[in-house]
Amino acid sequence: MRRALYRGLRLWTIARVLVRYRLDVILFTLKPLRPLSFLLYLAPWNWFRRTEGTRGERIRRALEDLGPIFIKFGQMLSTRRDLLPDDIAIELARLQDRVPPFPSDQARAVIEAELERPIEIAFAAFEDTPIASASIAQVHAATLQDGREVVVKVVRPGILKTIRADLEVMHLIADLADRYWSEAKRLRPREVVDEYEKTVTDELDLIREGANAAAIHRNFEDSHLLYIPEIIWDYTRRSVLVMxxxxxxxxxxxxxLRERNVDLKLLAERGVEIFFTQVFQHNFFHADMHPGNIFVDATHPDDPTYLAVDFGIVGSLLDSDQRYLAENFHAFFNRDYRRVAELHVESGWVPKDTRVDEFEAAIRTVCEPIFQRPLDEISFGQVLLRLFQTARRFNMEVQPQLVLLQKTLLNIEGLGRQLYPQLDLWTTAKPFIEKWMHERMGVRAFIRNAQQHLPRLLAHLPELPMHLEKALTVEEQRAERDAALRRQILELENGLRRQSRRRNEGWAGVALLALAGLATQLEVTAWQGLAWPVWPLALFGAGILLFSLRPGPRRRARDGDA
Known part of the structure; x- marks a missing residue:
């Protein structure tokens, strides 16, 4: 009852916000309400009010009014540029996840419950004023008993209940849209809400976030490109993360950064290198690399190092996706659009029956005008985005791991261009891709794979004759089963034919009997002097019927042979 009441109140709030920002017109795009769109002109609130801002701005402001969960949903939706018009996606990307902090006594209560000890025992010092606050959690500074400076991330009390309630409303809206909205087939609202539910639920588990951070920390342990803070596992729980x-x-x-004389060109190029290292070398990448999560260690301005936090969202690729993506980039660098089209078909990203020549022409139409500009003016992320949008016309299924990759690439490229506007991402990335292709697909890769698998192959070599004999036996058994199955199918077909013939002959006999009976009736009545005696016809029809119901010796012999 309480949950139903909350849903009702939330839907009422959403309706009020839609009206406030003149988004109520969206409701009248639904099939059942389309004939009633004239009511928009009869609504009193539409008589004297003017529309302020573009549709993207109004959607962004509406989400901000609906609260942190809807803000986070808008942020996630902004990454799905394969589904949204550019003007709306750009506005949604401006959503800021800035939420007033919750009281420090609530934070203390959560920490003490998770750690099962008082704050004063767990920490030598704890700052009640948070240093950052967002929709899911907030962060406090603290000092461990051994003197180490740490930060404590605490999940908002009761946030899970709020998220579940708002998700129910989102699912309800998505179901209605999927049922009645003409654009639902293309935008797939149910799938979008399902994806958001998974993302936001994963972010609530801070142990998972700590594990992600530890994995990336280990990957860059000996690198000067990126530093990941150490996780303090003794103090980390599902709702508390200490790092x-x-x-x-x-x-x-x-x-x-300029005041510290940081080499911004090198810093921008290192951001690109970090991205490609995570994607193609580690196959585990930080998928939430917006400016709020990235810092720079400027201790050595000519050799700057990135620092990253917040690992609730990470991504990885299947080996096949990784290889096809690298080959796609390599083909793009060489403007080999035919190979790009072939790779999409081979990888299963588009249906197997896609015309490669038509797909190639579509890709060339999108990309060739872009490549006429100077390389440092070309957005790598936008090219990838337009490629995905073009592939959607050929029924490309959205790959969640590629959406995360696209989002991260756009963040990295935007970050690099902000630091160094002349960043030539293509020149920076091309050697990395070529090196990966050479190591994974060249002669060295073949030799390395052979060396890796040779011991296992040699170990099974003595068993090879036995496996061959077993394979031959299995093949013979399969051939016998196939022959038996063919015989059964043939017998079944013959039986069906016999039944069909008998049924047809039987109906023929019945027809003859009916004809004979009709003739007899006519003979008895009006045609007594003119018609033939019809009792022979009746006997003939009965004989045909009996013959059709019981086959003779010749037919029985033929059926038996079959």
Missing amino acids: ERIGGLPVADVAA
């Missing part, structure tokens, strides 16, 4: 506190300049504070 090493890092210093550094926000990556978006370009003025401060």
Whole structure:
């Protein structure tokens, strides 16, 4: 009852917000309400009010009014540019996940419940004023008993209940849209809400986030490109995450970086290198690399290092996707659109019956005008985005791992261009892709794979004759089963034919009997002097019927042979 009441109130709030920002017209695009669209002109609130802002701005402001869960949904939706018009996606990307902090006594209560000890025992010092606050959690500074400076991330109390309630409303709206909205087939609202539910639920588990951070920390342990804070596992629980506190300049504070004489060109290029290293070497990438999560260690301005936090969203690729993606990039660098089209078909990203020549022409139409511009003006992320949009016309299924990759690439490229506007991402990325192709698909890769698998193959070599004999036996058994199955099918077909013949002959006999009976009736009445005696016809019809119901010796012999 309480949940139903909450849904009703929430839907009423959503309706009010839609009316406030003149988004009520969306409701009248639904099939059942389309004939009633004239009511928009009869609504009093539409008589004197003017529309302020573009549709993208109004949608963004509506989500901000609906609260943090809807803000986060809008942020996720902004990454699905394969589904949204550009103007709406750009506005949604401006959503800021800034939420007032919850009281420190609630944070203390959550921490003490999770750690099963008082704050004063767990920490030598704990700052009640949070240093950051978002929709899911907020962060406090603290000091461990051994003197290490840490940050404590605490999940908002009761947030799970709020998320579940709002998700129910989102699912209800998605179901209605899927049923009545003409654009639902293309935008797939149910699938979008399902994806958001998985993402936001994963972010609630801080142990999972800690594991992600530890994996990336281990991958870059000996690298000067990126540093990931250490997770303090003794203090980490599902709703509490404690990690090493890092210093550094926000990556978006370009003025401060210039004051420290940081090499911005090198910093921008290293951001690209970090991305391709994570995607193609580690196959595990930080998928939420917006400026709020990235800092710069400017201790050595000529050798700057990135610092990253917040690992609730990560991504990885299947080996096949990784290989096909690398080959796609390589083909793009060489403007080999035919190979790009073939790779999409081979990988299963588009249906197997796709005309490669038509797909190639569509890709060339999109990409060739872009490549006429200077390389440092070409957005790598936008090219990838347009490629996916073009592939959608050929019924390309959306790959969630590729959507995360596209989002991360757009973040990295935007970050790099903000630091160094002349960043030539193509020149920076091409050697990396070529090296990966050479290592994974060249002669060295063949030799390395052979060396890797040779011991296992040699171990099974003595068993090879036995396996061959077993394979031959299995093949013979399969051939016998196939022959038996063919005989059964043939017998079944013959039986069906016999039944059909008997049924047809039987009906023929019945027809003759009916004809004979009709003739007899006519003979008895009007045609007594003119008609033939019809009792022979009746006997003949009965004989035909009996013959059709019981086959003779010749037919029985033929059926038996069959």
